[in-house]
Amino acid sequence: MLRIAIKMLFGDGARFYGILLGLAFASLLIAQQSSIFVGLMSRTSAFIRDTPQADIWVTDPDLLSVDDAKALRDTDLQRVRGVPGVAWAVPLFKGLLGVKLGDGRRTVCEVVGIDDATLIGGPHTMLDGQVADLRQADAVIVDNRRLARELRMDTGERGPDGRPIYRPMRIGDEMELNERRAVVVGICDNNESFQYAPQVYTTYSRALQFQPAVRRVMSMVLVRAEPGKDPTELARQIQARTGLSALPASPFEWKTIGFWMRETGIPINFGIAIALGFFVGVAIAGQMFYNFTLENLKYFGAMKAMGASSWLLLRMVALQGVVAGAIGLGLGLGLASAFGLSNNPDRLAFVMTWHIPVITAGAVLVIVVGASLISMIRVIRLDPKSVFEG
């Protein structure tokens, strides 16, 4: 009889495709919007992932996110180094500075100053040049993501429309950071970030020179735990001994993501889109499935007369719901994945973690189970005598 149930579903062309379309559309919307949401949110903490050398991030206790600027005292570095279990601790500068390009254009970039001695905290992937080249005079490494649009160089040539023709910055190019000369010695490749400003790496001491006279410049301290020492435990000890905030990388990422979730309308906006997908699913697919069952009520009635138990009929309806749900979900997730794969990851934030298909499946399950339940009430309440009435 379950085979008959499947044939009833597949045979009902228009309504079946309607149910599938509704479910596919709902799962597409839910999965795609969630993936973009996760993608965007993970960009907020891109810098933490771009600095994989650190086990623990030590910052001002009031710091809200990795992009927040609340500098530490220079003496804090020594205090952190004094905590037992710390293998090494290095200072990091991170701040926005004005840039003047060769042709006089101005922009803003995010300067990252890394420990002069060890160069820890530098870029993880170099496209051109080496991190060690930062030891040369006035050296900086620029991130490739904004080279074509922001950190571009005037070729001196003019296009047919009279406009300047630009090229991406490359090794050997120069610019001015706060009126001081900087020479590009390398191009690195970082994760796409939420911040628009191009990233420029240099040494910590050079970053201090770029920086106008301010007293505190150390943004954070990067810490590595001694081998065998649990970073979470060490972070707790650093926090207790210094009064500073100390977080392993993953909690620090979550702190940053949490900040953006709390302080921006992004989660609400995506929440609305996801809810919309869900309600579209309920409205189209749920409603069509219910209609499908109503249409079949007279056949279920005849089967009931012919000795089918309510339990058997319920199993048939449930199977129809689950099969339609599985196919619709598969189509929707497939479309969402195709959408994600066909987009340039640098432009579109799209990260489908394993949670997303699971959550989408849950939503589809709620839709089909809900629709089946309401349909089932009709099947159980069905007056068997009604089969005699045309």
Next chain:
Amino acid sequence: MTAVANNLAIDATGVTKAYGKGENRVVALAGADLRVPYGELVMLVGPSGCGKTTLISILAGLLTRDGGSCSVLGVDPQALRNGPRTTWRGRNVGFVFQQFNLVPTVTAQENVAIPLLIQGTPRAEAMGRAGDMLRKVGLCGRERSLPPQMSGGQQQRVAIARALAPNPRLLVCDEPTSALDGATGQSVMELVARAARENGHAVVVITHDERIFRFANRIVHMDDGRVTRTDEPLKEPA
């Protein structure tokens, strides 16, 4: 007396049934009596709303009665609990409906197999028996047709094959010919009458269609929830 009683497929006396409560109460049956021996085809006739469908629904165990006594194939359906009653009905009662009620998206053969599948008959066996039944009702070669591809008469033949597939001792038909033209109705009734004649089944047919009266062993007239008159066998039924 006992001999006669033992020969009765249906023995119902003083059956009463009312729908609704208070102001909306409608008395559908006000003490209806019906006896149907095995091997006979009884027709139930009467004006619309007189309680015909209500009576056969009670006899088939689809509906509970308010009063009276009822023995169908030796049991009182109402004395059975829900599950066993459903099983009993599936094994012993075949149904033919005015609107056929064939599942339109499965083949004729599968439609006929449905009551067997419901009883848990393995699919291969159920399909084999369904094929045999289709041949018996003259639909050889139409096994794979879908109901919408068939004429009304062919669909009703499929429905009869479906009703007879579990070899039920009681066959109930509510207006089996009213959706069919005269000649088609005659050929469908021949199949129904054969079930009584050849297999000794008891058959109850509700109808308004005088053209098929000739198939009846007995014609039971109802009015206002009661049996008012029974026409005893005219001659040998067709």
